[in-house]
Amino acid sequence: MKAIHKAWMILGVLALALAMAPASQAQLNSNQATVALNATLAESLTVTAGPGTVSFTLAAAGVSNGNSAVSISTAWVLAPTRTSVKLYAYFSSVNALSDGSGNNIPTSKVSGSVNAGAYGAFTGGAGPFGTESIQVFNQGISAANWNSNRSDSVALRIDTTGLSLPAGAYTGTLNIQAQAL
Numbered sequence: 001m002k003a004i005h006k007a008w009m010i011l012g013v014l015a016l017a018l019a020m021a022p023a024s025q026a027q028l029n030s031n032q033a034t035v036a037l038n039a040t041l042a043e044s045l046t047v048t049a050g051p052g053t054v055s056f057t058l059a060a061a062g063v064s065n066g067n068s069a070v071s072i073s074t075a076w077v078l079a080p081t082r083t084s085v086k087l088y089a090y091f092s093s094v095n096a097l098s099d100g101s102g103n104n105i106p107t108s109k110v111s112g113s114v115n116a117g118a119y120g121a122f123t124g125g126a127g128p129f130g131t132e133s134i135q136v137f138n139q140g141i142s143a144a145n146w147n148s149n150r151s152d153s154v155a156l157r158i159d160t161t162g163l164s165l166p167a168g169a170y171t172g173t174l175n176i177q178a179q180a181l
Contacts, residue, residue: 066156075149090133097172107132
């Protein structure tokens with residue numbers, strides 16, 4: 001009887017163990033929801049320049065340097081179809097500065113030095129902004145620099161030799177513009 005009692009005891013323990021074990025269940029997954037993503041990085045090309053004013057103390061007949069070089073920052077984010085970025089400094093007429101009374105300083109008497117290079121008059125006709133311009137840079141564009149920037153400087157000087165200008169205040173505007181091609 002002991003053996004039967006032992007067998008029932010083992011059978012009872014096994015039944016209890018099975019009753020306490022969690023029932024195995026199959027995994028249940030929901031449907032799969034999706035969200036479309038759209039992102040746009042627009043093309044941009046920006047130029048900043050400073051100082052806002054370059055001053056000259058003109059000589060009656062001679063060369064006068066501007067009190068500060070113009071610092072130019074150019075930044076771009078371009079499409080892969082672009083092959084170059086060009087930066088120009090230019091005047092909108094053949095007279096770079098005027099006293100407002102008909103006395104003028106022509107662009108041929110204003111010179112720029114790009115990044116401490118040789119001075120050249122604003123008569124080069126570089127690019128789309130007329131003949132009263134100089135090209136500051138021409139940067140090739142590839143996958144390595146679609147999104148990039150650069151800094152340049154243009155020092156200015158005015159030569160009044162042969163102009164016979166009267167004393168006065170002469171003003172003008174130098175334009176700086178970039179173009180992506």
